[in-house]
Amino acid sequence: MGKDAETVSNGGDAQVSNSTQGFKLVGFSNFVRTNPKTDRFAVKRFHHVEFWCTDATNVARRFSWGLGMPIVAKSDLSTGNLSHASYLLRSGHLCFLFTAPYSPSIAAAENLTSAAIPTFNSSACRSFSAAHGLAVRSIAIEVEDAELAFSASVAHGAKPSSPPINLDDRAVIAEVQLYGDVVLRYISYKNPNPPENTSHPDSWFLPGFESMDEGSVFPVDFGIRRLDHAVGNVPELAPMIEYVKGFTGFHEFAEFTAEDVGTSESGLNSMVLASNNEMVLLPMNEPVFGTKRKSQIQTYLEHNEGAGLQHLALVSEDIFRTLREMRRRSGVGGFEFMPSPPPTYYRNLKKRVGDVLSDEQIKEAEELGILVDRDDQGTLLQIFTKPVGDRPTIFIEIIQRVGCMLKDDEGKVYQKGGCGGFGKGNFSELFKSIEEYEKTLEAKQISAEPATA
Numbered sequence: 159m160g161k162d163a164e165t166v167s168n169g170g171d172a173q174v175s176n177s178t179q180g181f182k183l184v185g186f187s188n189f190v191r192t193n194p195k196t197d198r199f200a201v202k203r204f205h206h207v208e209f210w211c212t213d214a215t216n217v218a219r220r221f222s223w224g225l226g227m228p229i230v231a232k233s234d235l236s237t238g239n240l241s242h243a244s245y246l247l248r249s250g251h252l253c254f255l256f257t258a259p260y261s262p263s264i265a266a267a268e269n270l271t272s273a274a275i276p277t278f279n280s281s282a283c284r285s286f287s288a289a290h291g292l293a294v295r296s297i298a299i300e301v302e303d304a305e306l307a308f309s310a311s312v313a314h315g316a317k318p319s320s321p322p323i324n325l326d327d328r329a330v331i332a333e334v335q336l337y338g339d340v341v342l343r344y345i346s347y348k349n350p351n352p353p354e355n356t357s358h359p360d361s362w363f364l365p366g367f368e369s370m371d372e373g374s375v376f377p378v379d380f381g382i383r384r385l386d387h388a389v390g391n392v393p394e395l396a397p398m399i400e401y402v403k404g405f406t407g408f409h410e411f412a413e414f415t416a417e418d419v420g421t422s423e424s425g426l427n428s429m430v431l432a433s434n435n436e437m438v439l440l441p442m443n444e445p446v447f448g449t450k451r452k453s454q455i456q457t458y459l460e461h462n463e464g465a466g467l468q469h470l471a472l473v474s475e476d477i478f479r480t481l482r483e484m485r486r487r488s489g490v491g492g493f494e495f496m497p498s499p500p501p502t503y504y505r506n507l508k509k510r511v512g513d514v515l516s517d518e519q520i521k522e523a524e525e526l527g528i529l530v531d532r533d534d535q536g537t538l539l540q541i542f543t544k545p546v547g548d549r550p551t552i553f554i555e556i557i558q559r560v561g562c563m564l565k566d567d568e569g570k571v572y573q574k575g576g577c578g579g580f581g582k583g584n585f586s587e588l589f590k591s592i593e594e595y596e597k598t599l600e601a602k603q604i605s606a607e608p609a610t611a
Contacts, residue, residue: 181396185415198310198407200302201433204385206253208296210286214258218245224492226380231359231367233274241273250383259283274366277320292547294467298343307344308332316405326365338465380483386471387439391458395444416446426455436575461549469553477539477558481526493543498527536561538578
């Protein structure tokens, strides 16, 4: 769809008006960060991310093994759920939910009344997996009032996906369409401060889930603690930014143009939206055209059959430990990583971050392939996996932010959202790695002699 189109598809039947004449990326150097605190509803944090797949058991176990996140709760046949199998992984405040449909004929006869996720739809889940492969369906954020968040969002242009549903008078869940077939899920609790010592998922996740038996929980922990940001790829950035800003009230947190972060072969434009507390960060990317190679964003859009979630950035409390554990499992059921940058990258690193990282840490960063960048506030350590499924689409980023420690109103110390930026200084190295990786996936041209009679 061209830039002059009046509307742009937002997945399904949603249409977003392209009333974006005033929208213009100014580039990283000219962007001035401000926080007008314009959220249309009270946002607390990322709550969980739900993947839709065709076999939740095996996908959940693969992610558990590869990321060091134990499977802590379930809703499946053993809990009386005839509609879908869902398994919850948890490490710190990071929760991944993997959901797959059971038999469609049983689901139709049972009419989905036993579904633990009331917004689940069996046929939609099967269609989603057929179109996108392994992919994220829902980005869930905890809000103070999910009913208010839903009504405010719809009143300001959000495409409704599911109206508010009361879950056993304990929680409320609602959904609006985000981009492509991805939904933004709102969750609020009747008791927002459950006892911290309870292990039952009814109190801290959702009703309908049961804790895993102690003997079936593998005690694994690589130090991953929370979701930092969730990145989407869209065909056109301007209308989607206006759409999401419009119904959430989120503010512009950072931006990058192809001139900022591209290579000689390909690039993208990107903008990050943030909640008032800047703990919910939603970057979005669009492809640029006219470059030597096809933009990685365009490759994603083609293989994903449209817009969708590109990657999840997971915060580690010790990225060196996390990476040592993850790399041990790369060839045995874990995740592989993008090629490391050349030695010259690390020889120059001491000049850039020698006041933050020791010589030993810089050496270990080189051994593990960790990239390092900084902004005027802090330092960012990051690394990217290869795509986690069959298609060259969704991948995982592991990060650690250093600096920007603040105190809240209660005196608790926390780290400012986005501390150290988003790796602008590393984008060219990342893109080169992706370009080299994509070259290995390109079909070989087979020349055949014409058939003769």
